[in-house]
Amino acid sequence: MGVIIRKKPKLSNPVMVACWPGIGNIGIMAVDFLRRMLGAEELGEIEPWDFFYPKKVVITDGELKDLEFPENKFYFKKIGKADILFFIGEEQPSDGGANYAEGTKAYRMANLVLDVAQKFGCRRIYTSGAAVAPIHHTTRSRVWVVPNKESLLNEVKDYENTVLMSEVEGRNGQGNITGLNGLLLGVAKKRGLDAICIMGEIPIYVHGFPIPYPKGSKAVLEVLTSALGVIVPMEEIDGLIQQSDSEIESVYEKLPVEIKDQLDKLKYIVYSKPPKPITEEDKKKILQELDKLFRKDTGRD
Secondary structure, X not given: OOEEEOOOOOOOOOEEEEEOOOHHHHHHHHHHXXXXXXXXXXXXXXXXXXXXXXXXXXXXXXXXXXXXXXXXXXXXEOOXXXXXXXXXXXXXXXXXXXXXXXXXXXXXXXXXXXXXXXXXXXXXXXXXEEEEXXXXXXXXXXXXXXXXXXXXXXXXXXXXXXXXXXXXXXXXXXXXXXXXXXXXXXXXXXXXXXXXXEEEEEEOOOOOOOOOOHHHHHHHHHHHHHHHOOOOOXXXXXXXXXXXXXXXXXXXXXXXXXXXXXXXXXXXXOOOOOOOOOOHHHHHHHHHHHHHHHHHHHOOO
């Protein structure tokens, strides 16, 4: 088990941006889009053998030729004043078969990621994911931010379209981040590294389905590009947003009137005041109706 580094670029004051799959693929879509748009080069990878089961086998002419494992790769881009290291994982490691990272495997991977960050001189880490929120799919996603040091609070408050996770309406100053996004912040804190988690909002009634939510990804991208001082074209992700909105709307229009009436209230939430929460009973009913529609429309099990 270890890290394979194939190039050894000299980086200037680099920062690391790390991500994994998660709800709506908000974080990984944003970070991988940024990596592609900047033309980052592959740097190395974490060997998968001790972290993951094979995701598939390759059979050619009746013979098993290879096992394919989830990839966990590093990339770099020389920008000038602050170069960028990327870490993009295809899967989060877990000891217990959970959807998100937990246990000793996750802790080892978090430390390997930060080993590489520090090897190349990184003093700051960004992670990204999703924030499940009582919003409507027609509204703009905000970005919830969580820094791992008090000294970063003023900076993250100045990011456009952001709110501290602990100050989100109805959270009473509390919050938690599941998986490697939260774990990496904690391990970075132990190592004395600055770290900030950036999470794009996804509607509460969309988050349970295996579909991407590019509107949340774009919100994350806008914050990341501003923080990193880079500019990338957004036409591709805008096209994905149009496609996603159309798909969600086609399902939305098939919902029973009473369910739509409940969800339409989310269009009018004023963020300066705590929103009226959707009750657990309402939430269960809404998700049941959406589940029926998704099964009918997609044939998913």
